[in-house]
Amino acid sequence: MYAILETGGKQFKVQEGEVFKVEKLHAAEGETVEITKVLALVKEDGILVGKPYLEDAKVLLKVVEHGKGDKILVFKYKPKKNFRKIRGHRQPYTKVMVDKIIAG
Numbered sequence: 001m002y003a004i005l006e007t008g009g010k011q012f013k014v015q016e017g018e019v020f021k022v023e024k025l026h027a028a029e030g031e032t033v034e035i036t037k038v039l040a041l042v043k044e045d046g047i048l049v050g051k052p053y054l055e056d057a058k059v060l061l062k063v064v065e066h067g068k069g070d071k072i073l074v075f076k077y078k079p080k081k082n083f084r085k086i087r088g089h090r091q092p093y094t095k096v097m098v099d100k101i102i103a104g
Contacts, residue, residue, distance in 0.1 A: 001044065003101050005059050007038040014098045024027050024092040027063050032099065041103055048103070056074060056104020061096040071078045 003013045008023025027033050038057040041048040048054055068090040076085040 004040040005035050010081050018099050019097045021093045021095050025094045029063050031063050033061045056101050060099040062099050064095040
């Protein structure tokens with residue numbers, strides 16, 4: 001069984017026991033987060049699709065760690081003006097593990 005959920009403006013296909021990174025969640029490490037924005041559930045006996053979300057379905061995620069991604073360099077340049085500017089950015093993330101998928 002797997003689910004397609006939405007968090008942080010992105011969609012993820014997840015299974016129980018899977019570890020993945022999402023946009024930063026405001027939860028402590030070891031805490032459980034409940035995601036109710038489930039778009040679809042695929043079970044052995046069929047598929048359930050929401051309009052846009054399934055009402056009774058939810059996914060329980062356990063927060064493993066918080067961190068920052070790799071540095072992305074932003075380079076601004078204007079020709080013939082001797083203007084060059086370099087800025088860096090590191091996007092914060094939360095690594096989570098799927099505890100349970102509840103079909104409702």
